[in-house]
Amino acid sequence: MGEKEMSTYHRPIPNTWWLKRKPYILFMIRELTSVFVAGYCIFLLVLVYKLTQGANAYGNFMAALKSPSSVALHLITLAFVLYHTITWFNLTPKILVLYRGEDRVPQGLVAGTFYAGWVVVSVIVAWLVLGV
Amino acid sequence: MAKSNEPIWWSLFSAGGMVAAMVLPILIVITGILVPFGLAGDDPLNFERIHTAVSQNDSVELILFIVITLPLFHWAHRFRFTLVDVGLKSVSTLISILCYGGAITGTIVSIVVFWNI
Numbered sequence: 240m241g242e243k244e245m246s247t248y249h250r251p252i253p254n255t256w257w258l259k260r261k262p263y264i265l266f267m268i269r270e271l272t273s274v275f276v277a278g279y280c281i282f283l284l285v286l287v288y289k290l291t292q293g294a295n296a297y298g299n300f301m302a303a304l305k306s307p308s309s310v311a312l313h314l315i316t317l318a319f320v321l322y323h324t325i326t327w328f329n330l331t332p333k334i335l336v337l338y339r340g341e342d343r344v345p346q347g348l349v350a351g352t353f354y355a356g357w358v359v360v361s362v363i364v365a366w367l368v369l370g371v
Numbered sequence: 372m373a374k375s376n377e378p379i380w381w382s383l384f385s386a387g388g389m390v391a392a393m394v395l396p397i398l399i400v401i402t403g404i405l406v407p408f409g410l411a412g413d414d415p416l417n418f419e420r421i422h423t424a425v426s427q428n429d430s431v432e433l434i435l436f437i438v439i440t441l442p443l444f445h446w447a448h449r450f451r452f453t454l455v456d457v458g459l460k461s462v463s464t465l466i467s468i469l470c471y472g473g474a475i476t477g478t479i480v481s482i483v484v485f486w487n488i
Contacts (some may be wrong), residue, residue: 254458270453276391277446279399280439284481290425291487294418301416305407313403320399324392361397368401369415
């Protein structure tokens with residue numbers, strides 16, 4: 240007998256299923272934030288590479304940061320990466336289910352701790368990188 | 372239960388996602404807004420200062436290496452499932468190889484770049 244007769248039926252789902260509802264679109268945007276995350280990491284890698292190529296190569300690269308296209312790309316990337324940060328921290332209470340005695344630690348407190356940590360980390364990074 | 376590499380990829384996805392969430396926004400603000408518009412003093416990312424910081428300090432180098440490479444695995448794991456979700460399930464093995472392979476390649480390139488600094 241052919242295997243086809245025995246296999247279960249899968250209802251065909253169109254590849255555009257995620258355009259049907261707003262939560263699906265937001266889910267897809269969240270997933271696509273990873274492209275901008277990786278893109279910025281490659282940018283950082285190029286920056287370090289330019290650092291190995293000497294003061295001129297590095298200087299030219301840093302000067303290009305002032306170009307409108309660089310600023311625009313940074314702003315778009317920032318929007319997507321911020322969406323990653325927000326959705327990521329909002330999911331932490333779902334993964335970190337903490338109890339104090341019998342009571343569950345409120346979800347807002349768990350997520351809030353990560354947001355507070357984010358602010359502290361951001362200040363430290365800015366202080367170290369910019370040296371101000 | 373069948374043996375699976377899934378926990379490894381998920382751990383890297385998770386660690387990379389946390390690193391990205393914590394440090395990338397401020398870095399983007401620095402390289403995209405503060406530095407180009409001169410809002411953070413006179414050329415704080417000048418060659419001398421950054422080159423010295425990265426080449427003379429192993430911990431700076433290690434942190435920068437982690438910040439660059441871990442999020443690549445976050446991307447690989449997430450993007451892999453995104454492509455499957457939009458209908459590329461029939462080539463899911465190829466997608467896995469390309470995504471995780473891409474992250475591994477990025478890590479190897481990073482090792483070479485950091486080695487030469």
